[in-house]
Amino acid sequence: MFNYRVYWTFTKKSFLRSSVYRFDVWSRLGSNIIFLLMWGSIWTALYAGREEAGGVGFEAMLTYIVVSQFLTGVNGAGTPLWEIQEKVRTGDIALELMRPFDIPLRYLFADIGSVAFYIVTALLPLYTVLFIFMDLALPTDWLTWLYFVVASIIGFMIRYCIEMSFGLLTFFLVETGGIEDIFYFAMSLLSGSVIPLWFFPDWLATIALYLPFQGIYYIPNAIFIGEIAGAEILVSIGIQLFWVAVTYMTLRLIWNRASRKVVVQGG
Amino acid sequence: MLRYVELYFKLVGAGIRAQLQYRFAFVMRIVGMITAYSGTAITMWVMLYQFQELGSWNFYEMLFLFAIAILSWGFCIILFFHFRSLDTYILNGTFDRFLVRPINPFFHFMAMKFDVAAFGQFIFSIFIFIWVSIELGIDWSFGKFLFLLASIVGGVLIQGGLLVIISALAFWTTKSEQFYWVVMYPARNLTNYPLVIYPKFVQWFTAFVIPFGFVNYFPAAVILGKETPFFPENIGYLAPIVGIVFFVIAYYIWMLGLSRYKSTGS
Amino acid sequence: MVPIIEVEHLMKDFKIAKRETGFAGAIRSLVKREFITKEAVKDISFTIEEGEMVGYIGPNGAGKSTTIKMLTGILVPSGGSVRVNGIIPYENRQKNAKNIGVVFGQRTQLWWDLPTIESFELLKEIYQVSNERYEENMATFTDILGLDEFLDTPVRQLSLGQRMRADIAASLLHDPPILFLDEPTIGLDVVAKEKMRTFIKEINKERNITVILTTHDMEDIEKLCKRMVLIDHGQKVYDGEISVVKDRFGKIRTLVVDLEESDCILQLSGGKVFKEEGNRYWIHFNRDEVSASELIAQITSTHNIKDLTVEEPEIESIISRIYQEGFQDLPNPVKV
Incomplete structure (x- = not known):
C-alpha cells in the first residue's frame, strides 16, 4: 500500500531542515551565479556579435543557457547520490531497511522538500530578477509555460532515477569515483545542459538522442525557447515519459539487488 | 633548512605509503580525474565544432590553456589540497598535535598529506601538451620551455596560496571547506576558458585580486603569442613573481591566523 | 628538589x-x-x-x-x-x-x-x-x-x-x-x-x-x-x-547486608538505607557517629543477617560529593 502521509512527512522534514543550512543555500546560489556568468560569457563570445547561428537567435540561445542554469540549480539541490553513499558507508542503510517504507521513494520525497526550499528561497527570486532585467526570449503563451514545467518535472525524475542508480553502485563497488565522473560528464554534456544538441556534430547528436540524458535539460530548455514546438512537444514529452519508465525500472532492479545484498551480508 | 627538506621527504613518503594501502581506490581516482578532464576537453571540442573560435582562441589553444591549469592544479593537489579541510582538523582537535611538536606547524601540516592521485593530472596534461604542440607547431625553444616551467611553479603558488588563505579563514570563522566550494571551485572553472570572454570586472578581479589569470591565461597568451586585450602585452612574464608574492602573503595570513588561534584556542 | x-x-x-x-x-x-x-x-x-x-x-x-x-x-x-x-x-x-x-x-x-x-x-x-x-x-x-x-x-x-x-x-x-x-x-x-x-x-x-x-x-x-x-x-x-x-570526605561508609527476608523496613539510628534489591540492603553511615558493629547489632536484633560487607569510599564518590557539597569544607590547600 502506498502511504502518502509517510512520504509527505519526509518532504516536509527536509524542507524545514534545509532552512537550518542557510550557508549551504547561499553558497550554492553563489556558485550557480558564477557558472551562469561563465556560460553566459562563453555563449556571448561564441556568437561574437552574430544575430543567429545554426538557425537559433542569440537571444534565444542566451535564454536557453539561463533556463538551463536554473534547472541545474533545481537538480543540484537534491543529493541522493551523495546521501545514499554516506548511508552505505556508515552502515545506516541497514537501519533504514527495517523501516516500513520504500527507500528509493523516501529519498525522492525528501529531495523534493529540499529542492522546493531552494527554489522558493533562492532560485525563483534570482531568476525572476534576471528575466526582468536581461533581454531574454520568454514564451508568450501560457501553454508553453505549462509544457515547460511538466517537462522539467519529468526531467527531474529522470535525473533522480539515474543518479540514485549510480549511487546504489556503492553497494557493489568499494570505490565509485571513476564511474561517478563518467556520470557527471554524461549529465553535463549529453544532457545538453551547456551546449544544445543542435550544435553537436551529427553523430554525437544521434547518440545523445538515443540516451535518457537529453530529457533532463535539453527537452525542457528547447521547449522554453520554442525550438521544440507544436506536435513535437508532445512527442518529446512522450520520449521523456518513456525514459522515466525505463530509468525507474532500472533503479528498482538495482535496488532489489542492492537491498538483497544488505539482507544477506548485513551491509 | 636542509633538515626540513629531508624531513619533508620522509613525511611525504609516509603519506604516499599510507595512500597506497588503498590501491583500488587510488587507481579509480586517477581514472576518475582523467575522465573528468577529458569530459571538459570533449565539451570544448563540441562547443567549437560549429563555432571554431572562442574569443579568438581555437580548440587547440584552449586545450593548451586548460592543460596548464590542470598541470599546476595537479601539483597543487599534491602539496596543498588538504589545507581546505583545516576546519575539520580544528573542530575535532587533531590540529593541536601539530602544535606539540618541535617543528614549524605550517610545514608539518603541509607535509602531512601527499595526494599521489594527482598522477591523473600529469598524465592528462602532458598528453595534451604533446598533442597541442604538434597540432599548433609550437617551437619549443629552451627559453620557452623554461618559462612554461616557471609559470607552472607560479600557478602552483597562486592556487596553493589561495588554498592556504582559505584554510586560514578557519582560524577566524571555523569554516574553510565551504569557502573552497564557494570561492575556489567556481574560480578554477572560470579560468578553464580564456579570460578575454568575461566582463571587464571579472578580468580585472582575476588579474589583481585573486590572481588566477596568472595561472594559465597570461602565460598561455605569451607562449602562444595571443593578445590579452585590456592588459599590457606580455604581462604573462610576471606569473612566477606574482606566484611568489601571493604565496608569501598567504603564508603570513596563515601564520597570523595561527597566532590568533593560539590566543583564542577556537 | x-x-x-x-x-x-x-x-x-x-x-x-x-x-x-x-x-x-x-x-x-x-x-x-x-x-x-x-x-x-x-x-x-x-x-x-x-x-x-x-x-x-x-x-x-x-x-x-x-x-x-x-x-x-x-x-x-x-x-x-x-x-x-x-x-x-x-x-x-x-x-x-x-x-x-x-x-x-x-x-x-x-x-x-x-x-x-x-x-x-x-x-x-x-x-x-x-x-x-x-x-x-x-x-x-x-x-x-x-x-x-x-x-x-x-x-x-x-x-x-x-x-x-x-x-x-x-x-x-x-x-x-x-x-x-x-x-x-x-x-x-x-x-x-x-x-x-x-x-x-x-x-x-x-x-x-x-x-x-x-x-x-x-x-x-x-x-x-x-x-x-x-x-x-x-x-x-x-x-x-x-x-x-x-579522610575528610571519606567518613561516610556503606554497609551492605543480605537478610533472610526481603521487604523489611529497617529503622536504624545513625544509618540510612539508600538502596535495596531483593533481600540486599545498602546502608550509609557516618563512622564518626556510629560504628559498623553498632549498626550490625541493631539489625541483628530484629533480623537474621546472612552476609555483610563494609565498603570503603571510592575516591570517585568522594570527588562527586565534593562537587555536590561545594568546596567550603575543604581542608586548606596544603603543599605536599
Whole structure:
C-alpha cells in the first residue's frame, strides 16, 4: 500500500531542515551565479556579435543557457547520490531497511522538500530578477509555460532515477569515483545542459538522442525557447515519459539487488 | 633548512605509503580525474565544432590553456589540497598535535598529506601538451620551455596560496571547506576558458585580486603569442613573481591566523 | 628538589563570539562580532617538582585542558606566568616541545594508515632522536609494553589498548623530562588499564619523569598519584595529598547486608538505607557517629543477617560529593 502521509512527512522534514543550512543555500546560489556568468560569457563570445547561428537567435540561445542554469540549480539541490553513499558507508542503510517504507521513494520525497526550499528561497527570486532585467526570449503563451514545467518535472525524475542508480553502485563497488565522473560528464554534456544538441556534430547528436540524458535539460530548455514546438512537444514529452519508465525500472532492479545484498551480508 | 627538506621527504613518503594501502581506490581516482578532464576537453571540442573560435582562441589553444591549469592544479593537489579541510582538523582537535611538536606547524601540516592521485593530472596534461604542440607547431625553444616551467611553479603558488588563505579563514570563522566550494571551485572553472570572454570586472578581479589569470591565461597568451586585450602585452612574464608574492602573503595570513588561534584556542 | 613546572597567577580569557548562523552571519562575523568574555582559567598557581606525579582534575569545563594547552605552548595565557623546565612555552614552543611528551587519550598522534613502526620512525626524525637512543628506547618499550605484537599492523587496525600503548611509547621516544597524559586510560578494559598504570608508574620511577595526569577515572589518580590539584570554574580549590581529602570526605561508609527476608523496613539510628534489591540492603553511615558493629547489632536484633560487607569510599564518590557539597569544607590547600 502506498502511504502518502509517510512520504509527505519526509518532504516536509527536509524542507524545514534545509532552512537550518542557510550557508549551504547561499553558497550554492553563489556558485550557480558564477557558472551562469561563465556560460553566459562563453555563449556571448561564441556568437561574437552574430544575430543567429545554426538557425537559433542569440537571444534565444542566451535564454536557453539561463533556463538551463536554473534547472541545474533545481537538480543540484537534491543529493541522493551523495546521501545514499554516506548511508552505505556508515552502515545506516541497514537501519533504514527495517523501516516500513520504500527507500528509493523516501529519498525522492525528501529531495523534493529540499529542492522546493531552494527554489522558493533562492532560485525563483534570482531568476525572476534576471528575466526582468536581461533581454531574454520568454514564451508568450501560457501553454508553453505549462509544457515547460511538466517537462522539467519529468526531467527531474529522470535525473533522480539515474543518479540514485549510480549511487546504489556503492553497494557493489568499494570505490565509485571513476564511474561517478563518467556520470557527471554524461549529465553535463549529453544532457545538453551547456551546449544544445543542435550544435553537436551529427553523430554525437544521434547518440545523445538515443540516451535518457537529453530529457533532463535539453527537452525542457528547447521547449522554453520554442525550438521544440507544436506536435513535437508532445512527442518529446512522450520520449521523456518513456525514459522515466525505463530509468525507474532500472533503479528498482538495482535496488532489489542492492537491498538483497544488505539482507544477506548485513551491509 | 636542509633538515626540513629531508624531513619533508620522509613525511611525504609516509603519506604516499599510507595512500597506497588503498590501491583500488587510488587507481579509480586517477581514472576518475582523467575522465573528468577529458569530459571538459570533449565539451570544448563540441562547443567549437560549429563555432571554431572562442574569443579568438581555437580548440587547440584552449586545450593548451586548460592543460596548464590542470598541470599546476595537479601539483597543487599534491602539496596543498588538504589545507581546505583545516576546519575539520580544528573542530575535532587533531590540529593541536601539530602544535606539540618541535617543528614549524605550517610545514608539518603541509607535509602531512601527499595526494599521489594527482598522477591523473600529469598524465592528462602532458598528453595534451604533446598533442597541442604538434597540432599548433609550437617551437619549443629552451627559453620557452623554461618559462612554461616557471609559470607552472607560479600557478602552483597562486592556487596553493589561495588554498592556504582559505584554510586560514578557519582560524577566524571555523569554516574553510565551504569557502573552497564557494570561492575556489567556481574560480578554477572560470579560468578553464580564456579570460578575454568575461566582463571587464571579472578580468580585472582575476588579474589583481585573486590572481588566477596568472595561472594559465597570461602565460598561455605569451607562449602562444595571443593578445590579452585590456592588459599590457606580455604581462604573462610576471606569473612566477606574482606566484611568489601571493604565496608569501598567504603564508603570513596563515601564520597570523595561527597566532590568533593560539590566543583564542577556537 | 627543583620545581620543573611553575605556574603563577595563570589566567586565560576567551572572547567567545556570539554564534552567528548562516552565510551572512559568517561573512558578518569576519567584519564585526559581539563577544562574551569567558574566564576559563582565573588565577591558578602551583609548582610541580621534578619526578612528581600529579593528578590534575576537575569537572568538564573547569579549565583543565586550557591549563594543559598553556603548559604545552598551544595557547598563550592572558595573564600570569608559566615556566616549564625553565622555558616559557608559548614564547619558545618548539624548544618546549622537545621537553614534553603529550598523550591525548581520545586522539592518536600516530599515522592512522601506516604500520605502527613507521610512526615511530617519523617521530624519531621530527624530534631528531639519535639512532642509539631510539634503539634503546624501542627495546625498552617493546619489552614493557609488548609493542612487538603489533608493530607491523596499521594503526587503524589496532585495538584501543594497543593504540594507547603505542601512543604513550611514541610520546616518550625523545626522552622528555615531562609527560602530559590526558585521559590515558579512557575506554580501556580493566586489564589494559592496569597495564597502562603499571607502565606509567615504572617510567616515573625509573626515568624520574614528571607526570601530569588529567583524568575522569579516579582510580587512575588513586593508584598513580600522591598529590592532586583539583580545579573548578578556573580556580584551584584543592592542592595536596589525596589521603587528606579521603579522610575528610571519606567518613561516610556503606554497609551492605543480605537478610533472610526481603521487604523489611529497617529503622536504624545513625544509618540510612539508600538502596535495596531483593533481600540486599545498602546502608550509609557516618563512622564518626556510629560504628559498623553498632549498626550490625541493631539489625541483628530484629533480623537474621546472612552476609555483610563494609565498603570503603571510592575516591570517585568522594570527588562527586565534593562537587555536590561545594568546596567550603575543604581542608586548606596544603603543599605536599
